[in-house]
Amino acid sequence: MNKRLVGFGLLLIFGLLLAVVPARAAGSPDAVLGVWKNGEGTGMIQIFKKADKYYGRLVWLKVANTPAGTPRTDVNNPDEAKRKTPLKGLENMRDFTFSGDNKWEGGKIYDPKNGSDYSCEMTLVDANTLEVRGFIGVSLFGRTDVWKRQMMKK
Template sequence: MNYLKSLVLVLLLLGAMAMRAPAPNPDAVLGVWKNGEGTGMVQIFKRGDKYFGRIVWLKVPNNPDGTPRTDANNPEEKLRKQPLRGLENMRDFTYSGENKWEAGKIYDPKNGSDYSCEMTLVDDNTLEVRGFIGVSLFGRTDVWKRQVKKAPATK
């Protein structure tokens, strides 16, 4: 009878361990992600304890004349000639737990605007990126798909 009680106890403990949530992983967001439109890919990387993103691929990388596309809509005239590929368009995200990164900024080169932003990792390959003005309620969420897992860290 003691054997049966021990077996039940072991099975209960194993079941409880299996149901336990995985340990939080602040670096789970690292990698290369394709935006919802499929027009670009952003590499999310870590610098210090903050997370950043840079454009690493564009579906249309060049202008009709063959020159690389630039940040033509940037409100700062001196930055309008910088190439879009390599542009750091996400910055200063902090991991807040529960697969969420907050307090960041995202720059949209289509209109030259900066937005507050938060990211939520839905699963290993799905990232919800929400840009907003003021409060998160007034914004737009884009669903990104992972292309490459964990890109190298950048200093």
């Protein structure tokens, strides 16, 4: 009787695993929505959806103001006309599409530290961990940053 019970228990666990794994792999296109802190802890990005694409904007900066007390601006932007644009609120991620398996691809990410635009893809590792990979050309030549989901106070 004990062997039957153990066998049934193992079968039940295996069945549950089979049911959970495909659901995890499929993922939800909107699972990436929310506020994320970058790996350095210097900024928070809100990922949002417009039509069928995903975008991101800077909503918090660890150092929000210059030494003079004015809001930090996009001083490294190659377009001189945009150098006075405040960093807070800046849309720095654009045009991502959900490709399945917890991955968003085909997007661009702008780095205000150097004024450069990179191809980008995002992978949701778990509900609170997002890998953001910026690259030039192919994904092999790039850098991955690990972002953590932030729970916003109401």
